[in-house]
Amino acid sequence: MADNLAERLRAICLALPEVNERPSHGAPAFFVRDKKSFLQLWASGHHDDDFPHLWCAAAPGAQAELVAGAPDKFFRPPYVGGRGWIGVRLDGDVDWAEIAELCEDAYRAVAPARLVAVLDER
Numbered sequence: 001m002a003d004n005l006a007e008r009l010r011a012i013c014l015a016l017p018e019v020n021e022r023p024s025h026g027a028p029a030f031f032v033r034d035k036k037s038f039l040q041l042w043a044s045g046h047h048d049d050d051f052p053h054l055w056c057a058a059a060p061g062a063q064a065e066l067v068a069g070a071p072d073k074f075f076r077p078p079y080v081g082g083r084g085w086i087g088v089r090l091d092g093d094v095d096w097a098e099i100a101e102l103c104e105d106a107y108r109a110v111a112p113a114r115l116v117a118v119l120d121e122r
Helices: 002-013 062-069 096-110 113-121
Strands: 019-024 027-032 036-042 053-056 086-089
Touching: 002 019, 002 027, 002 036, 002 096, 027 096, 036 096, 053 096, 062 086, 086 096, 096 113
Parallel strands: none
Antiparallel strands: 019 027, 027 036, 036 053, 053 086
């Protein structure tokens, strides 16, 4: 399952402009221009969250809205939750279209305006 999750996220994230992947803290992570991270996969869980999940950057206010609206799916992750990042559970029935939207939103939250414009032109 972990390999399948990584493959699915890799296909989504690496399609975004100037994105690369490298391990961070032992987990696959995705970066804009090899500098700013926007998503990290914890396929086997992390700390007390012992279920597959990802952490992703988000626009201001999105974390509170998503966690309040679907606490069974979204959570405030450790370490990066204070910066507004979102935790997303990947156990159960995963809506990959929704995950793709979250990945794009995470990218937009950290990418420079020029790269966001490239994305918008597609």
